[in-house]
Amino acid sequence: MSAAAEPAGPRPRRLTLSRVGVYVFLVGASAFFLLPLWAMVLTSLKPMSEIQQGDLFQLPHTPTFAAWSRAWSHACTGLACNGISVGFANSVKILVPSVVASIALGALTGYALAFYRVRGGNLVFAILLVGAFIPYQVFIYPLVRIFAWIGIYGTLTGIVVIHSIFGLPFMTLLFRNYYSSLPRELFNAARVDGAGFLGILRHVILPMSTPIVIVAVILQVTGIWNDFILGLTFAGLANQPMTVQLNNVVATTQGTVEYDVDMAATILTAALPLAVYLVSGRWFVRGIAAGAVKG
Amino acid sequence: MGAVSIRDVSVGFGAVNVLSGLSLDVADGEFVVLLGASGCGKSTLLNAIAGLIEVSAGQIWIGGRNVTWAEPKDRGIGMVFQSYSLYPRMTVEGNLSFGMRIAGKPADEVAKRVARAAGMLHLEPLLARRPAELSGGQRQRVAIGRALVKDADVFLFDEPLSNLDAKLRNELRVEIKKLHLELGSTMVYVTHDQVEALTLADRIAIMDRGVIQQFAGPREIYRRPANRFVADFIGSPAMNMFDGALEDGGRRFASPQGSADLSAYEFAGAARPARATMGVRPEHVAIGPAPAGHAALSGKVSIVEPMGGETVLWADCAGKPVSVKLDGETKAKPGDDMTLHFDPAEASLFDAASGARL
Ligand SMILES: Nc1ncnc2c1ncn2[C@@H]1O[C@H](COP(=O)(O)OP(=O)(O)OP(=O)(O)O)[C@@H](O)[C@H]1O
Numbered sequence: 001m002s003a004a005a006e007p008a009g010p011r012p013r014r015l016t017l018s019r020v021g022v023y024v025f026l027v028g029a030s031a032f033f034l035l036p037l038w039a040m041v042l043t044s045l046k047p048m049s050e051i052q053q054g055d056l057f058q059l060p061h062t063p064t065f066a067a068w069s070r071a072w073s074h075a076c077t078g079l080a081c082n083g084i085s086v087g088f089a090n091s092v093k094i095l096v097p098s099v100v101a102s103i104a105l106g107a108l109t110g111y112a113l114a115f116y117r118v119r120g121g122n123l124v125f126a127i128l129l130v131g132a133f134i135p136y137q138v139f140i141y142p143l144v145r146i147f148a149w150i151g152i153y154g155t156l157t158g159i160v161v162i163h164s165i166f167g168l169p170f171m172t173l174l175f176r177n178y179y180s181s182l183p184r185e186l187f188n189a190a191r192v193d194g195a196g197f198l199g200i201l202r203h204v205i206l207p208m209s210t211p212i213v214i215v216a217v218i219l220q221v222t223g224i225w226n227d228f229i230l231g232l233t234f235a236g237l238a239n240q241p242m243t244v245q246l247n248n249v250v251a252t253t254q255g256t257v258e259y260d261v262d263m264a265a266t267i268l269t270a271a272l273p274l275a276v277y278l279v280s281g282r283w284f285v286r287g288i289a290a291g292a293v294k295g
Numbered sequence: 296m297g298a299v300s301i302r303d304v305s306v307g308f309g310a311v312n313v314l315s316g317l318s319l320d321v322a323d324g325e326f327v328v329l330l331g332a333s334g335c336g337k338s339t340l341l342n343a344i345a346g347l348i349e350v351s352a353g354q355i356w357i358g359g360r361n362v363t364w365a366e367p368k369d370r371g372i373g374m375v376f377q378s379y380s381l382y383p384r385m386t387v388e389g390n391l392s393f394g395m396r397i398a399g400k401p402a403d404e405v406a407k408r409v410a411r412a413a414g415m416l417h418l419e420p421l422l423a424r425r426p427a428e429l430s431g432g433q434r435q436r437v438a439i440g441r442a443l444v445k446d447a448d449v450f451l452f453d454e455p456l457s458n459l460d461a462k463l464r465n466e467l468r469v470e471i472k473k474l475h476l477e478l479g480s481t482m483v484y485v486t487h488d489q490v491e492a493l494t495l496a497d498r499i500a501i502m503d504r505g506v507i508q509q510f511a512g513p514r515e516i517y518r519r520p521a522n523r524f525v526a527d528f529i530g531s532p533a534m535n536m537f538d539g540a541l542e543d544g545g546r547r548f549a550s551p552q553g554s555a556d557l558s559a560y561e562f563a564g565a566a567r568p569a570r571a572t573m574g575v576r577p578e579h580v581a582i583g584p585a586p587a588g589h590a591a592l593s594g595k596v597s598i599v600e601p602m603g604g605e606t607v608l609w610a611d612c613a614g615k616p617v618s619v620k621l622d623g624e625t626k627a628k629p630g631d632d633m634t635l636h637f638d639p640a641e642a643s644l645f646d647a648a649s650g651a652r653l
């Protein structure tokens with residue numbers, strides 16, 4: 001051992017066997033999830049003649065975006081052949097009010113549960129939690145009847161209300177946990193200053209909520225965009241979201257199956273949540289942790 | 296307009312009773328300090344006065360009004376919280392003016408009052424900053440300012456200086472004293488710090504486990520503690536305690552360390568139990584032969600602690616360490632034999648069983 005081996009400065013990092021193992025595992029896992037996407041992208045760029053040759057991972061000889069434009073504006077979804085752009089527009093129309101409404105509602109209930117020791121508050125919270133874990137297929141039939149009776153079944157309002165209701169338990173949980181971690185004395189200070197229920201929420205609590213609102217937006221945007229069954233059931237024919245239309249594109253076949261169009265339509269439908277995940281990975285993980293750790 | 300009256304108030308958290316049947320009367324314009332060990336219920340009492348926790352029994356009156364069921368904002372109080380609790384997303388100015396803006400006060404009045412509070416607490420250069428951009432002492436001043444802008448009748452301070460260094464603490468202590476003289480409002484002030492309590496208070500309430508042990512002026516608390524708890528709690532080094540017995544129907548106190556003539560001692564009541572404890576403040580003990588009427592002790596010096604302006608000397612008297620506080624310095628060294636004496640009239644006698652003052 002020479003004097004140069006005396007520990008000083010940053011500790012040298014050695015490549016140990018376990019570290020190599022971790023890398024191998026990570027690369028393998030990434031490949032497992034990325035390969036299908038890769039195959040889809042390749043297929044969507046190939047003309048049908050190349051696809052029929054059968055090699056999934058062969059790079060396209062003559063790449064073409066024809067399938068993408070067909071999927072977007074001409075693919076047949078049932079009887080109409082206007083592509084899934086119609087579905088995209090519907091999904092946006094459903095998404096924006098649903099995300100806003102469910103987060104606003106969740107923030108309000110979470111705030112009330114965290115800061116106001118309302119009588120029965122814990123019971124309400126317990127019921128919400130149970131609600132969050134019951135498969136929602138159970139509720140569909142009764143809700144269809146109720147909505148039909150009120151007269152909002154098959155309307156945009158109907159589907160927005162549905163998303164707000166089903167988003168409520170988890171949004172409440174998310175906001176309640178976040179607000180419980182804020183110091184209570186802050187809330188007390190605002191009370192002494194004379195702010196009321198909504199005043200404290202608006203001036204003191206919401207300005208501190210940016211991180212959790214971002215998390216909630218990510219969760220709700222991906223969740224609502226990916227929804228299929230609620231959109232199919234409650235949105236009505238005129239408002240069918242992109243997922244439902246995609247299903248129709250894939251299911252509607254005359255003659256040969258147009259794999260390229262199917263793939264392009266699928267990627268287009270998945271593009272928004274995919275982009276959200278890619279852009280906001282860090283926040284997304286934080287959201288999952290926030291929902292899971294404290295209860 | 297700011298007298299505070301707490302009448303038989305009880306507060307509990309679930310099964311734990313933090314305060315039970317506590318009563319306290321604070322006169323208008325008075326500066327009262329709540330002093331007690333950690334967890335004894337000081338913050339709880341303050342929060343009950345503010346209306347931030349519900350009382351399970353009793354009443355709270357502020358300014359002659361029963362406010363037991365009133366909202367915090369309707370009680371005419373300003374409060375400084377133990378952990379500053381500044382609104383993190385607002386500037387200092389926003390923090391100071393929040394209450395007035397919520398109340399819909401006209402902008403020029405808001406500006407005037409913010410300027411006045413900022414002036415009193417030297418916050419002018421900081422008005423545009425966020426709390427995260429302030430030092431601990433600056434935050435503390437903002438927290439005090441936020442309470443002061445309100446022109447409340449009663450100010451509640453929960454350990455407002457606890458997170459500061461000694462120098463800043465002294466400065467702000469003086470500031471608070473000045474503010475009280477200037478504003479003339481009632482102040483209820485919680486602290487752990489004896490010096491703060493003794494210097495600021497008109498009256499001090501010493502609490503132990505949710506019960507007020509003594510409520511009196513600083514001098515009275517210091518010189519005539521109502522029981523052993525108060526005697527031990529106040530003063531540093533702590534009061535010297537000698538366990539012994541009353542003899543001759545209470546005319547003499549005898550202990551292993553020596554005996555004292557009690558003819559000059561003012562008994563608080565008629566009770567004369569056999570077993571008693573005598574407490575003597577370190578600064579009431581002197582070195583040298585005892586003059587007439589004084590009690591004498593002999594001991595061997597064990598430790599000498601010079602503290603700058605004064606010196607604390609510890610002597611071993613018949614197996615009991617006795618502390619002596621001397622002005623200036625001393626030539627005494629560990630190992631020296633010496634005679635000590637004190638005036639029994641300045642001592643305190645406690646019932647050995649109940650701890651109450653005799
Ligand atoms: N929300 C609560 N739930 C249960 N117990 C509590 C709650 N708040 C306070 N307590 C208990 O009540 C007692 C008094 O608390 P309090 O905060 O009034 O003490 P304190 O005298 O202010 O102490 P410190 O000087 O440390 O601030 C403590 O024993 C504490 O554990």
Ligand SMILES: [Mg+2]
Nearest residue numbers: 337338377453
């Ligand atoms: Mg406290």
